[in-house]
Amino acid sequence: MAREAIEVLKECEAFLEGHFLLSSGRHSGAYCQMAYLQQYPDKCAEVMTAVADKLRDQQIDVIVGPAMGGIVYAYELGRQLGKRAIFTERVDNVMTLKRFAIHPGERCIIAEDVVTTGISSLETKRVIEEAGGICLGITCVVDRTRPEAPSPIPILASALKLDLPNYAPEECPLCKEGKLPLVHLGSRKMKQAAKQTL
Numbered sequence: 148m149a150r151e152a153i154e155v156l157k158e159c160e161a162f163l164e165g166h167f168l169l170s171s172g173r174h175s176g177a178y179c180q181m182a183y184l185q186q187y188p189d190k191c192a193e194v195m196t197a198v199a200d201k202l203r204d205q206q207i208d209v210i211v212g213p214a215m216g217g218i219v220y221a222y223e224l225g226r227q228l229g230k231r232a233i234f235t236e237r238v239d240n241v242m243t244l245k246r247f248a249i250h251p252g253e254r255c256i257i258a259e260d261v262v263t264t265g266i267s268s269l270e271t272k273r274v275i276e277e278a279g280g281i282c283l284g285i286t287c288v289v290d291r292t293r294p295e296a297p298s299p300i301p302i303l304a305s306a307l308k309l310d311l312p313n314y315a316p317e318e319c320p321l322c323k324e325g326k327l328p329l330v331h332l333g334s335r336k337m338k339q340a341a342k343q344t345l
Contacts, residue, residue: 152194152288152307159183159190166327171264174319177311179289180332181260185219192223194306198286199227201304205283208253211235213242213271220288221258232258235271242270244278251279256303259287263313265298272300 156162160183167178184191198220207230212221214236225232233247249255255275257268262285272282285298290305291313292298314320321327 150193152197153309155190155194156184156289156307159187163332166321166329168329168331169263169313170267171313172316173263173313174316174321174329175311175313176321177309178330178332179261179291179309181216181288184288191219192227194288195220195223195227197306198288198304199224202228202256202286205256205303206254207256207283209233209249209255209280210258210286211249211255211271211275212258213267216260217258217271220260220286224256224258224286235274242274244274249275249278249280253280254283255280256283257285257300259285261289261291262287262298262302262305263291264296265292265300265302268298268300 153162156179161180163178163180164176165178167175169175184194207228210221210225210230210232212218212232212234214234218234221232221234235242235244238245257271259268262268265285268285275282282300284301284303286304287302288306290302290308291311292302316322
């Protein structure tokens with residue numbers, strides 16, 4: 148029987164607790180440091196099997212992983228599904244398709260590590276559509292979206308749904324307590340408003 152994804156993440160120390168600044172600019176008491184999962188190809192494959200199984204009936208041509216977080220997961224999904232896997236990357240802080248091509252009419256899915264608001268995936272969706280591709284939706288390891296703030300792009304499959312609260316900086320109870328420093332572990336450049344909270 149397959150293990151629960153949260154068990155694997157905790158084993159890899161990919162699930163952390165504290166006071167974190169998310170790439171969306173919001174704050175949270177928990178953070179998924181997905182790079183820690185990527186250290187272990189066998190564990191990564193184990194977690195992604197649940198995602199791949201949910202996608203087997205979809206007509207997919209290309210899996211697109213936004214750099215950096217989505218590259219390994221796009222590759223692993225591509226390997227398990229027998230599909231082409233590519234990645235987008237930032238050039239002068241703009242998401243682009245620098246090394247690969249998406250052909251007009253190709254059906255694409257975006258592979259992310261964690262989705263909190265889904266806003267960052269819109270950049271990759273734009274790249275797919277500008278190349279003439281069709282964006283079917285997002286897959287991710289961890290779905291952190293909340294009913295009051297759904298992803299603007301459908302989430303087709305995830306390995307784990309975590310209902311962890313996250314807060315606008317001015318509403319963050321952890322900030323108000325003042326006991327834990329705010330930590331930013333992500334790689335994306337933050338919006339100016341988020342920078343002002345540091």
